[in-house]
Amino acid sequence: MKSRRIPVLLAACLLLVALLSSCIKSEDQPQTVAQQFADALNSGDAQRAADLTTDPAASRTTISQAFDALTKQTHFAVAHADPTGKVSFAVDWNLGTPQRNWRFTSTAQAVQSSGNWKITWAPSILVPQLGAGDKLRLISTYAAPARILDNTGAQLMTEQVVTLVNLAPQANATAVAALLNPVVPSITAPSLTGQLAAGKTITAVTLRENDIAPIEAALRAQPGVTLSKQRRLLTTDRDLASPTLNGLADLWQTQHQASAGWSVQAVHSNGSTTPLTGQDPKPTPDITTTLNIASMKAARAAIAKLPQQAAIVAITPSTGALVAIAQNDAADAHGPIALTGLYPPGSTFKIVTSTAALEAGKVTPDTVLACPGSADIEGRTIPNDDNFDLGQVPLHTAFAKSCNTTMARLAVDLPSDALAKAAGQLGLGSDYTIPGATTVTGNVPDAPTAAARVEASIGQGKVTASPFGMALVAATIAHDSVPMPTLIQGQSTTAKPLPAALPAGIAPEIRTMMRETVTAGTATQLRDIPDVLGKTGTAESGAGNDAHGWFVGIRGDLAFAVFIADAGSSTPAVLAAGDFLRANP
Numbered sequence: 150m151k152s153r154r155i156p157v158l159l160a161a162c163l164l165l166v167a168l169l170s171s172c173i174k175s176e177d178q179p180q181t182v183a184q185q186f187a188d189a190l191n192s193g194d195a196q197r198a199a200d201l202t203t204d205p206a207a208s209r210t211t212i213s214q215a216f217d218a219l220t221k222q223t224h225f226a227v228a229h230a231d232p233t234g235k236v237s238f239a240v241d242w243n244l245g246t247p248q249r250n251w252r253f254t255s256t257a258q259a260v261q262s263s264g265n266w267k268i269t270w271a272p273s274i275l276v277p278q279l280g281a282g283d284k285l286r287l288i289s290t291y292a293a294p295a296r297i298l299d300n301t302g303a304q305l306m307t308e309q310v311v312t313l314v315n316l317a318p319q320a321n322a323t324a325v326a327a328l329l330n331p332v333v334p335s336i337t338a339p340s341l342t343g344q345l346a347a348g349k350t351i352t353a354v355t356l357r358e359n360d361i362a363p364i365e366a367a368l369r370a371q372p373g374v375t376l377s378k379q380r381r382l383l384t385t386d387r388d389l390a391s392p393t394l395n396g397l398a399d400l401w402q403t404q405h406q407a408s409a410g411w412s413v414q415a416v417h418s419n420g421s422t423t424p425l426t427g428q429d430p431k432p433t434p435d436i437t438t439t440l441n442i443a444s445m446k447a448a449r450a451a452i453a454k455l456p457q458q459a460a461i462v463a464i465t466p467s468t469g470a471l472v473a474i475a476q477n478d479a480a481d482a483h484g485p486i487a488l489t490g491l492y493p494p495g496s497t498f499k500i501v502t503s504t505a506a507l508e509a510g511k512v513t514p515d516t517v518l519a520c521p522g523s524a525d526i527e528g529r530t531i532p533n534d535d536n537f538d539l540g541q542v543p544l545h546t547a548f549a550k551s552c553n554t555t556m557a558r559l560a561v562d563l564p565s566d567a568l569a570k571a572a573g574q575l576g577l578g579s580d581y582t583i584p585g586a587t588t589v590t591g592n593v594p595d596a597p598t599a600a601a602r603v604e605a606s607i608g609q610g611k612v613t614a615s616p617f618g619m620a621l622v623a624a625t626i627a628h629d630s631v632p633m634p635t636l637i638q639g640q641s642t643t644a645k646p647l648p649a650a651l652p653a654g655i656a657p658e659i660r661t662m663m664r665e666t667v668t669a670g671t672a673t674q675l676r677d678i679p680d681v682l683g684k685t686g687t688a689e690s691g692a693g694n695d696a697h698g699w700f701v702g703i704r705g706d707l708a709f710a711v712f713i714a715d716a717g718s719s720t721p722a723v724l725a726a727g728d729f730l731r732a733n734p
Contacts, residue, residue: 178266179259180230186257186268187238193221202270203262211272211279218285219244219413234259236268244287249411251426253277278425282418285425290410295433297382297397299442300472300638304385306397312361313377314353318345320373328364328371329354355379357387388453389445393474393485396586400637401436408433437638438585439470447732448475451725455479457716460487461729462620463709469624469632469642471586472707473733474617480714489589491613492712495688496551496719497699498608500622500659501593503548505571506559507655514545514658518559520552527600531557531607534687548662549670551685553607560606565597568605568612574651576621576631577614584640590618608688616712623701624708626663627682629656663703672700672723678730680704685719698722704730 182201189198195216199209222243229237236259242251255277258269272279279285297306316325322341329336333354344351361368361376368374382398384390412427444463452459458480463473480486506512522538524531533553539546547555560568572578572593581588591614596602604610614622617634625631631648635641663682667675671685686699698716700723702709709729711722 178261179232179234179236180227182259182266182268183227183230183236183238183257187225187227190223190225193223202268203260204270207281208270211275215275215285219287228254230259234266238274244411244413249428251413253426276413276415276425278423279415280417284416286414286416286422288412288414289406290412290427290430291405292408292410292430292432294382295401295404296435297401298435298437299440299445300438300470301441302437303442305389305438305440305442306382306384306394306401308380309383310358311355311379311381311383312358312365313355313379314361314368315350315375315377316341316345316353317350317373317375318348320345321371325353325368325371325374328367332356332360332364355381357383386442386446388449389442389475391474391476391481391485393476393487393586395485396583397436397438397636400585404433404436407431436585439465439468439472439636439638440474441472444473444733445475448473448729449477450732451475451728452477452711452713455713455721455725458483458486458714459725460490460616460712461709461725462487462616463707463729464620464624464632464634465706466624466627466632466703466708467706469634471583471634471636473709485587487616487712488586489617490615490712491589491591492615492697492714493610493612493688493690494591494608494614494619495686495697495699496553496608497619497622497684497686497701497710498612498614499548499551499556499606499686500626500663500684500701501568501572501575501577502556502560502606503544503659503662504575504651504655505563505567506544507658508571508652509563509567511559511562512544514548514662515543517541517543518547518555520547520550520555522554524554524558526554526557526561526603527598529600529603531603545662545665548684549665551666551671556606557603560596560602561599563602565602566595568602569593569595570649573646574631574649575625576648577618579631579644579646579648581634581642581644583634583636583642585636588617588634589615590621591615608686616710619699619701619710619712620708623703623710625651626656626659627703627706627708629653660703671719672702672726674720674723675702675727675730678704678727681730683723683726685723687719690715700726702726702730707733 186201195209195212199205202208224241226239228239236257238255240253255274257274259266294308296304299305323338326338408431410428410430413425414422416422448461459477460480461475474487476487520539520542522536531553577591593612596605605612633642666672666683667681672683675681681704683702688697695715695717698713698719698721700711711726713722
């Protein structure tokens with residue numbers, strides 16, 4: 150008897166549990182399924198959320214597309230659920246940044262289906278106003294793009310339409326090259342054939358509107374050719390396009406993105422759209438630079454035809470404003486060498502050596518010193534160019550004629566940090582944070598041995614400088630102190646370390662010697678240009694190539710540096726400086 154009562158009691162208990170569960174289902178299941186649905190969406194699990202709906206296939210497609218279009222950074226919170234199955238969600242959808250948070254309320258209906266509670270699927274649960282077959286799209290919106298202006302207000306860079314000429318493997322390279330070669334001479338049938346040999350679609354060239362217009366129809370008619378339009382920031386004058394302006398482009402892009410608005414749209418099956426939410430873009434102010442287009446064109450023209458890498462940097466000494474940065478095509482292929490390329494400065498560094506010697510009180514410009522054709526100094530034979538011998542001459546003459554032997558002998562008796570200290574007072578070695586540009590001035594380490602000071606005194610050994618750095622040296626001599634270089638009007642530059650002050654009276658003495666360099670020294674090719682000061686430089690590159698050529702100069706409130714790689718001597722740099730100055734009154 151006892152054994153038969155146990156199953157009866159167990160059955161009764163199970164019946165009671167089932168009845169209780171049924172009660173719980175009818176009262177609490179809408180809340181439960183709504184919370185499960187919200188949790189699945191918040192975890193980015195489209196399939197799990199879809200399985201909790203009455204139409205898993207349709208809901209999964211819509212949810213997945215929404216995640217792809219908007220991000221998975223959702224927070225659905227169950228705001229209300231009642232026994233009849235009515236549910237509401239408080240939604241906070243982050244669209245990629247804290248500034249793009251979309252908050253709204255959506256509603257749903259929970260129902261019993263095959264003994265289980267489900268969310269009755271409707272696209273509006275995800276986003277109000279979203280209908281069946283609609284897709285979501287998140288786009289950035291922009292106000293009129295800013296322009297980059299020169300110091301006169303002329304347009305230096307603007308956003309323009311360009312066309313990408315794309316070639317599929319089956320394209321006729323000969324026919325396409327015949328159309329493109331007059332515009333871009335480097336494009337030939339063999340060059341295109343070589344690129345297409347990999348069997349992949351290539352972008353043969355990107356053309357401006359004026360270039361594509363005469364040949365666009367003919368290109369479109371070519372089999373295997375597709376044209377794609379894009380908008381890009383470009384120089385208004387193609388000849389001024391250069392990697393030296395990349396910093397300005399980066400600054401423009403940062404401003405462009407920071408001011409962007411946004412819009413969420415419902416894209417209907419017929420292609421029409423309905424805006425759902427968003428924020429208008431902010432106005433983007435123009436960026437006014439310190440650059441001068443006329444000066445940049447003059448600088449570019451002065452070096453454009455040179456086969457070697459060449460660069461010119463010009464600064465206004467009174468303000469530090471960069472007024473011209475120019476490179477030729479050979480230099481552009483190696484990046485912004487005008488601003489960041491480091492090279493031995495050669496005899497232009499004698500500005501630093503003379504500054505250190507004058508500051509040490511060892512000499513004055515009139516001190517008579519030996520300038521033999523060559524000299525054995527600290528184990529190294531130091532020659533003058535072509536071994537010229539001036540005998541005994543004043544320092545200012547040795548400077549103007551660029552006597553290596555004189556400068557090397559002076560450096561031997563200087564303290565180990567004297568050249569580095571003087572270089573710092575002239576702007577070399579500091580790290581300048583210039584809005585719109587990345588720059589490097591150079592490196593002048595201490596010279597602990599006499600032999601190291603000999604090498605450094607003539608701009609060799611471990612001493613390096615960029616064209617920008619040497620232009621800053623010239624600007625410092627013109628200004629009597631280091632002017633803080635700037636590129637964007639209204640935006641200041643910082644320097645680490647801040648250059649130490651140049652002792653009073655030294656810069657005027659260096660200026661006098663630089664003037665003699667032009668009137669009676671190594672830069673007499675510039676004597677016809679009034680009031681030009683300068684210093685020539687020839688520097689061994691250390692790579693077995695021809696020596697680099699330099700010229701740094703001052704004319705009124707303009708200081709500049711000219712650099713030509715592997716020029717063999719300073720003469721090409723001097724001639725380029727003359728062309729620049731004559732075209733830049």
